[in-house]
Amino acid sequence: MQEQQKTFTTQDGTALFYRYRPAADGSSDKAILLFHRGHEHSGRMMLVADELGLDDMAYFAWDARGHGMSPGERGDSPSLGTSVADIQDFVDHIQAAYGIAAQNMVVIAQSVGAVLVSTWLHDYAPPIRCAVLASPAFKVKLYVPFARSGLRLMQKLRGNFFVQSYVKAHYLSHNQARIDSYNNDPLIARAISVRILLGLYDAADRVVADAAAITTPIQLLISGSDWVVHHGPQHHFYTRLGSRHKERHVLKGFYHDTLGEEGREQAFTQIRRFVRARFAEPFAAVDVSDAHLHSASRREADELATPLSPWTPRGAYWTAQRWLIRLGRHWSSGVKLGVDTGFDSGSTLDYVYRNQPQGKNALGRAIDKNYLNAIGWRGIRQRKVNIGQAIQAAMRQLRAAGKPVHVLDIAAGHGRYVLDALTATERPDSVRLRDYSPLNVAAGRKLIEERGLADLVRFDEVNAYDRSNYQQLEPRPTLGIVSGLHELFPDNDLILNSLYGFGDAIDTGGYLIYTGQPWHPQLEMIARCLSSHRDGQDWVMRRRSQQEMDQLVAKAGFAKVRQWIDEDGIFTVSLAVKRESACSMQKNQHA
Incomplete structure (x- = not known):
């Protein structure tokens, strides 16, 4: 030919x-x-x-x-x-x-x-x-x-x-x-x-x-x-x-x-x-939706959660690193915030988004600048940019289809990344932000007031993992957002509660923006040295492959249509559209 x-x-x-x-x-x-x-x-x-x-x-x-x-x-x-x-x-x-x-x-x-x-x-x-x-x-x-x-x-x-x-x-x-x-x-x-x-x-x-x-x-x-x-x-x-x-x-x-x-x-x-x-064989993708039970990432997370003896060279090294981070909190505002609220908290993420080194003196500001320039935090800021692009792409598609833009973010932290993206060009019809933390909700409401968006945006304290919290929403969301939440929890059965909730709430033709973390070069440092917002526990992360994340989203009735990722391959942002048949199938299975 x-x-x-x-x-x-x-x-x-x-x-x-x-x-x-x-x-x-x-x-x-x-x-x-x-x-x-x-x-x-x-x-x-x-x-x-x-x-x-x-x-x-x-x-x-x-x-x-x-x-x-x-x-x-x-x-x-x-x-x-x-x-x-x-x-x-x-x-x-x-x-x-x-x-x-x-x-x-x-x-x-x-x-x-x-x-x-x-x-x-x-x-x-x-x-x-x-x-x-x-x-x-x-x-x-x-x-x-x-x-x-x-x-x-x-x-x-x-x-x-x-x-x-x-x-x-x-x-x-x-x-x-x-x-x-x-x-x-x-x-x-x-x-x-x-x-x-x-x-x-x-x-x-x-x-x-x-x-x-x-x-x-x-x-x-x-x-x-x-x-x-x-x-x-x-x-x-x-x-x-x-x-x-x-x-x-x-x-x-x-x-x-x-x-x-x-x-x-x-x-x-x-x-x-x-x-x-x-x-010669029918196409069949490998099902990795049970990777939280047995997979390379599960083994990796289990190893990171295993305590090290401080009397071994490796244990002594990470003990010293953890001590140095705690010492740095006396000068660096960002490190202090992480120690006080958790390095995965909404407060820490909002600080990382602002990216303005602060400290008690020149040494503190230098420590803070180095802290904010960590590869993971650079990736978080790029994720914010990519979420903004995903939001704008979804809004264009909804407007082109003659649909309203009603936004639901189930774990917004302080809400900065959403508010920055939603008001960048045209305004949506409504925005409903949610978070489980009273501290985050209070900070988010203050930010909404400062920007004069009280007529457009509401912020409520809601548990994202309770599927009943997605029922009978008015107006019904046409664009769902979940950013940085699922990466904090290793259990796929738990995060499916939120994804099925989105499937219940969003009609056919609506969109879902979701994030993932298929890779991170500093997993051991994070697990050994940084604390989580969850009762000060060690911040041990189980990575999900992009395939695993996409398959979980598909179970809730959504099909990925576009994806963004930072240059270091750490954080992904994906845009998925609601499919018709999968929605009814999941409702029947989980009613």
């Missing part, structure tokens, strides 16, 4: 180039999506469509930002997270423009493209059929000692800059035609920006460490004689995968360009068989 060259538009308005080849047998219900390695472009991935021989599949191959025919400085992107989000936009475009469901999509990705796809699988939990990852660049061989730390220091001093690839074509493939085409291709971008290179390392580290969260069927192809990337992280990724269907094939003698190597039919034979086997 004749190849077509097209573009799709990302959420930030960028038009990215892609190649489309319809299925050779005229089928229109299945697709293979191709993602090229770093420095390259879609044209060099189309040999997969030429040689794979799956004629009932349509083929789509993109040019990532800064590559091939897509815009942007060569080898660069606003961030690695932006490029990962572009994958979701690409999939959304294919579903909307070609009518191909995600569950009938196969992803084949190579090198840097395989890292982008792995990060997407982890962070967005898309319900695709399967993925083939060829020589993922989880750890690039830089060969220069301390190169990674040196690049990071130079980035701080110089800002973003570019480095040239040292890799020659004859180290990528034994195939002479492939070598010649690489050397003569004007679209090859041999430079890569430092922010993308370092972002690649950072994303790979967390995805490899948390591969258990990925349940998509995965076939991993490892080039046995790879000069470009290390094998170790690829094997670690494979052994930790949560996939029930997973395969690993080490292709002896292959260089890094796995799918363009001499003898690549070895790889294609494995890919053909794997893809056919996945389509």
Whole structure:
């Protein structure tokens, strides 16, 4: 079939180039999506469509930002997270423009493209059929000692800059035609920006460490004689995968360009068989809604909740760290607030949102600034921004459908993040804020009065986990919000009470905004050193994968339509629409 060259538009308005080849047998219900390695472009991935021989599949191959025919400085992107989000936009475009469901999509990705796809699988939990990852660049061989730390220091001093690839074509493939085409291709971008290179390392580290969260069927192809990337992280990724269907094939003698190597039919034979086997079975996502009972995250949380003896090196270290934090409260206003009210309290979050270092003196303000710049608090502030974007997107959809905007937030804290977002452009029709804490409710009401919003917003003291509290609300909410609440409690049965409550209260076509925390690099520090608002207990968190969170929301009758995530992959914000059939099903099951 004749190849077509097209573009799709990302959420930030960028038009990215892609190649489309319809299925050779005229089928229109299945697709293979191709993602090229770093420095390259879609044209060099189309040999997969030429040689794979799956004629009932349509083929789509993109040019990532800064590559091939897509815009942007060569080898660069606003961030690695932006490029990962572009994958979701690409999939959304294919579903909307070609009518191909995600569950009938196969992803084949190579090198840097395989890292982008792995990060997407982890962070967005898309319900695709399967993925083939060829020589993922989880750890690039830089060969220069301390190169990674040196690049990071130079980035701080110089800002973003570019480095040239040292890799020659004859180290990528034994195939002479492939070598010649690489050397003569004007679209090859041999430079890569430092922010993308370092972002690649950072994303790979967390995805490899948390591969258990990925349940998509995965076939991993490892080039046995790879000069470009290390094998170790690829094997670690494979052994930790949560996939029930997973395969690993080490292709002896292959260089890094796995799918363009001499003898690549070895790889294609494995890919053909794997893809056919996945389509021979009905699509069924792995059910992780009981992860609070048995899962990697449950084991992790149990280990963090296990006390350490202060007489062991590890126990002594964390005891000292906890003591230093308590000492810091004498000078830092933020640390003192956390110690007094809990580091997960509404008061602490409101302080983090304001982001204004305060203390008794210069030392206290310096401590406070360092405290507020912690990676987790930076992620919280980005979550606030993303919630604002989600609220505005939901309001636009409701207005376009001719529906009123009646907002219900069940755990608003002081309500600052909601009030900031709701009044940014147009006002909703009504806002009902709730929280269990009298302190938070009083602070929220004061904020409402200060902003002159008493005619629009009401704030009540209500238990979010009592399903009866969602009954007979007038006006009925059309937009529900739950932010930061579910992350505080490990029990899925408990949080389902609130989600079913939303399902009761919101009619078909309404929206729900919910947050998640699939990753956090400081879990042990938080568990060993910080106290919770719940009677001063240790703040032990059980992470939920995005797939787990999405499945819980689906049980209440909502389907995710869009997602946002911070650059460090810590906090997600998702927008879901109420489905018709699931609502009545849940009411019948839980009446």
